[in-house]
Amino acid sequence: MASPPTPAVAPTARTPPDTKPILLSIKNVAKTFGGNAVLRNVSLDIAEGEFLTVLGESGSGKTTLLRIIAGFETASSGEVWMGTLRLDLQPPYRRRVNTVFQSYALFPHLTVEQNVAYGLRVAKRPAAEIAQRVAEALDKVKMTAYAKAKPSKISGGQQQRVALARALVNRPRLLLLDEPLSALDANLRRQMQVELKSLQREVGIAFVFVTHDQEEAMVMSDRIALLRFGDLEQIATPREIYSRPATAYVAQFIGHTNLLKGEVRGGIARCASLSWPTQAPGGPALFSLRPEHVRLAGNAPEKSPEKNQGVRTRGRVVHQAFHGATELVRVACVDGLVLLARTAAGLVVKNEVELEFSPLDVVPVRESRERK
Amino acid sequence: MEFLVSPSSSSGIVPSSRWLLFYVAAVFSFLYLPIAVLIVYSFNGEGVGGFPPRHLTLDWYRLLFTDGAIWDSFLNSLQVAFAAMAISLIFGIPAALALDRAKFPGKALFRRLVLLPLILPGIITGLSLLMLFNMTGVRLSLMTIVLGHGTALISVATTEVFAGLQKLDRAQEEASLDLGANYWQTFWRITVPNLKLPIIGAALLIFTLSMDEIAVSFFLIGRDNTLPLEIWGRLRRGITPEINAVSTIIFVFSLATIVLWYRLNARAEGMAEIAAEMMNDDKSV
Amino acid sequence: MFSRTYKLIVTLPPLVWVTAFLLVPYFLMFCYSFWSVTPSQTILHSWNLDNYKELVVKTTYWQTLLRSMWIAARVTIFSLMLGYPLAYFLSFYAGPRKDLLYQLVIIPLWVSYLVRAYAWKTILGSEGVLNTLLQYVHLTRHPLDFLLYSPFAVVLTLTHIYTPFAVLPIYAALEHIPRNLVEASHDLGATPTQTFWKVIFPLSIPGVVAGATFAFVLSLGDFLAPLLLGGPSGIMISNIVVSLFGAAYNWPLGAAISLGMLIIVVSLLFVSERLEKKWSFS
Numbered sequence: 001m002a003s004p005p006t007p008a009v010a011p012t013a014r015t016p017p018d019t020k021p022i023l024l025s026i027k028n029v030a031k032t033f034g035g036n037a038v039l040r041n042v043s044l045d046i047a048e049g050e051f052l053t054v055l056g057e058s059g060s061g062k063t064t065l066l067r068i069i070a071g072f073e074t075a076s077s078g079e080v081w082m083g084t085l086r087l088d089l090q091p092p093y094r095r096r097v098n099t100v101f102q103s104y105a106l107f108p109h110l111t112v113e114q115n116v117a118y119g120l121r122v123a124k125r126p127a128a129e130i131a132q133r134v135a136e137a138l139d140k141v142k143m144t145a146y147a148k149a150k151p152s153k154i155s156g157g158q159q160q161r162v163a164l165a166r167a168l169v170n171r172p173r174l175l176l177l178d179e180p181l182s183a184l185d186a187n188l189r190r191q192m193q194v195e196l197k198s199l200q201r202e203v204g205i206a207f208v209f210v211t212h213d214q215e216e217a218m219v220m221s222d223r224i225a226l227l228r229f230g231d232l233e234q235i236a237t238p239r240e241i242y243s244r245p246a247t248a249y250v251a252q253f254i255g256h257t258n259l260l261k262g263e264v265r266g267g268i269a270r271c272a273s274l275s276w277p278t279q280a281p282g283g284p285a286l287f288s289l290r291p292e293h294v295r296l297a298g299n300a301p302e303k304s305p306e307k308n309q310g311v312r313t314r315g316r317v318v319h320q321a322f323h324g325a326t327e328l329v330r331v332a333c334v335d336g337l338v339l340l341a342r343t344a345a346g347l348v349v350k351n352e353v354e355l356e357f358s359p360l361d362v363v364p365v366r367e368s369r370e371r372k
Numbered sequence: 373m374e375f376l377v378s379p380s381s382s383s384g385i386v387p388s389s390r391w392l393l394f395y396v397a398a399v400f401s402f403l404y405l406p407i408a409v410l411i412v413y414s415f416n417g418e419g420v421g422g423f424p425p426r427h428l429t430l431d432w433y434r435l436l437f438t439d440g441a442i443w444d445s446f447l448n449s450l451q452v453a454f455a456a457m458a459i460s461l462i463f464g465i466p467a468a469l470a471l472d473r474a475k476f477p478g479k480a481l482f483r484r485l486v487l488l489p490l491i492l493p494g495i496i497t498g499l500s501l502l503m504l505f506n507m508t509g510v511r512l513s514l515m516t517i518v519l520g521h522g523t524a525l526i527s528v529a530t531t532e533v534f535a536g537l538q539k540l541d542r543a544q545e546e547a548s549l550d551l552g553a554n555y556w557q558t559f560w561r562i563t564v565p566n567l568k569l570p571i572i573g574a575a576l577l578i579f580t581l582s583m584d585e586i587a588v589s590f591f592l593i594g595r596d597n598t599l600p601l602e603i604w605g606r607l608r609r610g611i612t613p614e615i616n617a618v619s620t621i622i623f624v625f626s627l628a629t630i631v632l633w634y635r636l637n638a639r640a641e642g643m644a645e646i647a648a649e650m651m652n653d654d655k656s657v
Numbered sequence: 658m659f660s661r662t663y664k665l666i667v668t669l670p671p672l673v674w675v676t677a678f679l680l681v682p683y684f685l686m687f688c689y690s691f692w693s694v695t696p697s698q699t700i701l702h703s704w705n706l707d708n709y710k711e712l713v714v715k716t717t718y719w720q721t722l723l724r725s726m727w728i729a730a731r732v733t734i735f736s737l738m739l740g741y742p743l744a745y746f747l748s749f750y751a752g753p754r755k756d757l758l759y760q761l762v763i764i765p766l767w768v769s770y771l772v773r774a775y776a777w778k779t780i781l782g783s784e785g786v787l788n789t790l791l792q793y794v795h796l797t798r799h800p801l802d803f804l805l806y807s808p809f810a811v812v813l814t815l816t817h818i819y820t821p822f823a824v825l826p827i828y829a830a831l832e833h834i835p836r837n838l839v840e841a842s843h844d845l846g847a848t849p850t851q852t853f854w855k856v857i858f859p860l861s862i863p864g865v866v867a868g869a870t871f872a873f874v875l876s877l878g879d880f881l882a883p884l885l886l887g888g889p890s891g892i893m894i895s896n897i898v899v900s901l902f903g904a905a906y907n908w909p910l911g912a913a914i915s916l917g918m919l920i921i922v923v924s925l926l927f928v929s930e931r932l933e934k935k936w937s938f939s
Contacts, residue, residue: 072546072658091660092549099550105543109565119551122561170551389750396746399739403765403820406776409786413779467671474664485675491871492922493878495895499902499915500682503689523678526671546658555663584769586881591902600771607775607885616779619772626767630760 020047023206024069024087024174029078031064031230038064040230041078046174046206051197053209053217056227057253062210063102065227066176069208070099082173093122098167099176103183104159106151112162113138113147119170137169140199157188164196168203175200177209181216193220214254218242226250231369243290249368251288256328258294258339260287260362269362273335276311276359286365291328293361294341297354310356315339317349331355407623414616432617442618445602452518452598453582459522460578461571464529471530472537490527494587497524502591513594520588525581529574536570576633580626683919689912698906708913718897718914725893728812729877733823735816736872737865740823744864745857747824748831759828766821774882777814781805781886806888814886815876822875823868830864831857862936870929874922894918 024046031039039061046052056062067073069080071092080088087095098119106115116137120130138144141161146154151162160180167175180196181189197220200207211217217224218238225235226249234246245251248259262271264285269278271287278285297312315333322345329341329349339355415428436442467486471479489497501520502512510516544566548558564571586600593601599618606612691704712718743762751758765773780786781804788800803809834857842852880895887893894914901911 070546070550072549091554092546092658093552093554097550099547101543101547103541103543105541105547107544107547107562107565109568118548118553118561122548122551122553122557166547166551389746392742392746392750395742399743399820400761402739402817403762406773406780406817407765407768409780410772410776413786463671463674466667467675469667470664470671473659474668476664476668482672482675485679486671488679488923491874491926493875493895493918495878495880495898496915496919496922499898499911500686501678502902503685503908503912504678504682507685519678523674526674530671542658549658555660580767584771586771587879590881590899600769603771603775604881607771607778615772615775619769619775622772623768626769627764630764630767 020049022046023048023050023082025079025081026065026069027079027081029065029068029075029080031061031068031073032076038230039068039075039227042227042230042232043078044225044232044235046208048206049204050206051200051209051220051222052207053211053221053224054227055211055214055217055224055253057212059229060227061230062212062227063178066099066178066208066210069174070097070176071095096173097176098170098172098174099178100160100163100167100180102178102180104151104163104180106159106162106166108151110150111147112143112149112151112154115151115162116166116169118166123170133169137165140168140202141165156183157192160184160192164199168205172205174206174208177207179210179212181211182213189216196220218254226253228253228368233368244363245288245365247366247368248286248288251363251365256291256340256342258289258291259365260289260337261285262287272333272337274311274313274337276362278359278362278364280364286367287362288365289339289357289362291340291342292326293357294339295356296329296341296343296347296349297356310358312354312356313337313339314352314354317351317353320349329353410616411620411623413613414620416613416616432614436614436617436621439614441597441602442599442614445597445599448514448596449583449599452514452521453579455518456521456525456582457575457578459518460525460529461575463522464526464574465533465567465571467526467530468533468537471534486530487527489524490531494524494585495591498588498591501588505592511594512592514596514598516592516594517589517598520592521582521585524585524588525578528578528581529571532570532574532577533567536567540566573633576629580629583622686912686916686919689909690916692909694907694909700908708910711910712913712917718894721892721897722894722917724808725877725895728808728815728891728893729873731812732815732819732876733869733872735812736820736823737827737869739816739820740868741827741865743820744824744827744831747828749857762821762824762828765817770818771881773818774814774885777810777817778805778886781810781813805886806891808887808891810886810888811882811891811893814882815879818882819872819876822871826867826871827861827864830861830867834860859936860938863933866929866932866936870925874925878918878922 022045026042026044026046028041028043029039030037030041042061042065054062054065064073068075068088071088071090075088078088079086082096087097107118110118113134117130117134120133125133135144138147141164143158143161143165146158146162151159154162160183163180177196181192184192193216196207196209209217209220221238223235223237224241226233226241228249234241234250236244236246241250242254245254245257251257251259260271260274262269262274262285264270264278264280264282266282267277267279269276269280269285269287278287280287295310313333313335315331315337317329318332318338319330321328321330325345326342327345327347327349329343331339331341331353333339333355341355343349414432415430470476471483471486476482498520501516501523504510505512505516540563544562545558548562549555553561584600585598586604589598589601590604597605603615603618606615689700690708691706693701693703693705693707695701747755747758747762778785782788784800785805787804788797791797791801792799838856838860839852842856843849847855877893878895880893880899883891883893883896884899887896895918898911898914898918901907901914
């Protein structure tokens with residue numbers, strides 16, 4: 001997990017990798033509800049065939065962003081472009097965008113088949129074409145056997161598949177998914193994560209997937225857009241967002257981290273009694289240090305051969321939490337600093353330990369905006 | 373055999389609940405006494421009152437079926453009820469949609485005005501319309517009664533449908549728009565089927581209320597009588613036993629409608645909603 | 658999510674209807690109440706306060722209004738006294754028979770108003786069921802004449818008609834009370850009676866207010882039951898209005914009284930709305 005030298009602020013990949021053409025551009029979109037800013041000048045591009053996850057807690061504005069793309073909400077300012085088309089000026093039914101709703105929103109009075117055929121029917125496609133495309137779509141999600149059933153008669157996981165088929169059968173250019181897995185239990189959820197991802201590869205269209213679950217986001221996405229109180233905190237690949245979080249909030253929201261508040265002077269960062277070389281500009285600064293980058297040296301002999309490379313300190317173990325393959329150890333250092341370190345599970349940890357980390361693993365992060 | 377023991381009757385409050393049971397039985401008897409009397413005396417040979425009833429007869433029914441005026445007024449009432457139902461639904465459903473999803477200045481006033489006839493004594497609705505028709509020179513006829521009933525009963529359609537809309541998952545309509553259906557298609561394919569029960573419920577309720585309406589009709593009547601007004605005219609002249617017969621028939625028809633509604637399972641909710649709606653005016657303002 | 662056109666299309670038609678058939682007629686009623694009628698029975702469109710003066714000066718109107726309110730108040734109290742226990746029983750004790758019993762409350766509502774009023778006439782008349790029954794079992798020798806054509810008959814009939822109207826909102830309010838509140842009260846040591854007065858009743862007040870408003874307002878404006886069963890002593894304010902619009906032919910004065918009733922009703926609705934809000938905690 002050796003990281004390259006960190007620039008002052010981690011780059012934010014607002015635009016996707018150059019190789020894929022851009023499908024949808026969100027430009028400075030803001031939304032206020034009765035004076036409350038739900039989205040603040042969000043800009044991002046979505047590439048053809050990309051799996052983009054919009055991640056955030058409740059109230060982050062993630063669902064609002066999705067609904068603006070779908071056309072259920074109107075942005076207070078900003079624009080949404082699909083190619084040369086100003087998408088945000090179109091009514092929802094003229095957008096080549098389809099949605100899988102959070103509670104699926106299957107029509108209870110129509111059968112599975114009629115639900116899937118709905119979009120084609122209202123578009124007045126020929127009957128033969130409708131029949132064929134519906135059959136294909138149901139086959140793709142393995143729901144052919146339930147074609148004549150009413151939605152209330154099938155399970156949550158099956159409803160989920162029907163909702164997918166109903167959206168995809170219209171061959172949208174972009175599929176929006178609003179927390180589609182949140183209603184499923186943990187096992188089914190993991191299974192659907194895999195299925196969704198492979199379905200997306202198969203159909204090859206771009207997915208915008210909204211979730212509050214950071215693990216789900218990490219597993220499924222090509223890129224993650226992390227929203228907080230309506231601000232786009234960072235948009236990057238899962239690896240990048242984990243190893244080079246742009247803000248303190250991102251660092252804390254995705255996985256565990258140590259936030260070190262200190263001061264940089266002349267290329268040297270100081271926090272409590274620790275100091276290390278950094279490229280961050282001078283002044284007060286905030287750093288993120290992942291627990292797995294903190295080595296417990298206390299179990300090794302005092303005179304470790306790597307002593308000269310890292311930053312070292314000593315402390316007392318105050319808490320140890322079992323996490324399966326690893327354990328998280330909370331250490332109170334002599335200077336009052338509390339650090340989290342990740343160790344292999346089952347390691348017998350002494351009461352008094354020595355800690356060590358490499359300056360290269362300490363990532364400078366921005367302070368996140370306070371909620372007003 | 374546990375199912376034989378009703379759980380609620382054995383919840384340890386037996387002494388007070390026994391008195392309550394008697395009381396409730398008494399209230400029910402009070403509510404049903406007049407209806408029972410009506411039915412019994414429609415078969416009573418002596419006609420009016422008089423205890424005990426004697427000489428079982430079907431004469432009053434026979435009399436009724438040859439009574440042209442009653443039949444004419446019944447047919448008039450049918451026409452009025454269907455027309456009032458159409459008007460109430462055509463204007464009441466959009467009103468419910470507007471209250472549910474549009475914002476406009478004066479919405480609170482609009483809401484109160486639409487719902488007012490629900491609780492306003494019929495005399496005020498009837499008289500105010502009478503003055504309107506008088507000023508504008510509209511001749512009183514069945515048409516003016518239709519307008520009166522429509523105005524009074526739009527509130528019924530609006531409350532029922534509005535309650536249905538509150539329960540309707542907005543995502544249903546969003547999904548429809550999302551799948552490419554425009555507003556008109558969405559209304560007919562999603563909104564209406566989802567509101568089927570409230571709409572049918574409202575239609576039945578409006579129909580029966582209109583068939584029975586008298587306070588508004590009283591002031592707007594032209595040459596042709598509605599059934600309640602025909603009955604009213606005869607009651608004013610004194611007690612006539614064929615009224616017992618016609619009332620019994622109306623009762624049986626009403627009962628049939630209730631059974632129909634009960635099957636649809638909307639009636640119970642409907643009335644409770646209207647009742648709740650009456651006062652809970654500000655839900656959507 | 659709904660376009661401006663959509664909102665316009667659903668708002669405009671009912672708005673036009675309500676304006677034409679509610680707002681304008683109420684305004685006309687307002688105008689009429691300031692006009693007058695000549696001895697030759699034509700309506701003079703000259704603005705004056707004569708009708709209101711007459712209402713203030715002549716005690717008949719006041720007395721009738723007070724009597725109407727007294728009748729309506731009695732109807733309200735009796736409807737609540739009959740309706741509350743019924744609703745309470747339905748909500749808390751009816752068990753699996755709840756739906757059926759609820760339907761039994763509803764059914765009388767479907768029976769024509771007129772028919773029910775008329776049925777009471779058959780029962781209460783001097784040759785009626787009750788009097789002949791009493792004589793039949795030798796409890797009385799002559800018909801009791803206070804039964805029909807009296808305020809008593811009006812109150813009885815209107816109570817019969819409006820009791821189901823009182824039951825429904827009370828029942829709805831009782832149904833909304835979370836059952837774990839009752840359990841919590843028992844758990845904290847309250848007896849069933851204490852639980853009723855300290856938990857259930859206070860939470861059902863919005864329903865009681867709604868039911869009372871229903872019963873009071875509708876019976877205040879009634880003119881049919883008094884005409885049919887009330888006799889001279891059971892005349893109510895609406896009967897005066899009816900005669901002013903009919904034989905007595907004084908529309909302006911009738912309009913003034915109607916407007917007064919409208920104002921009373923609307924203020925009552927306003928008060929009951931306030932009361933309900935005050936007593937609803939959700």
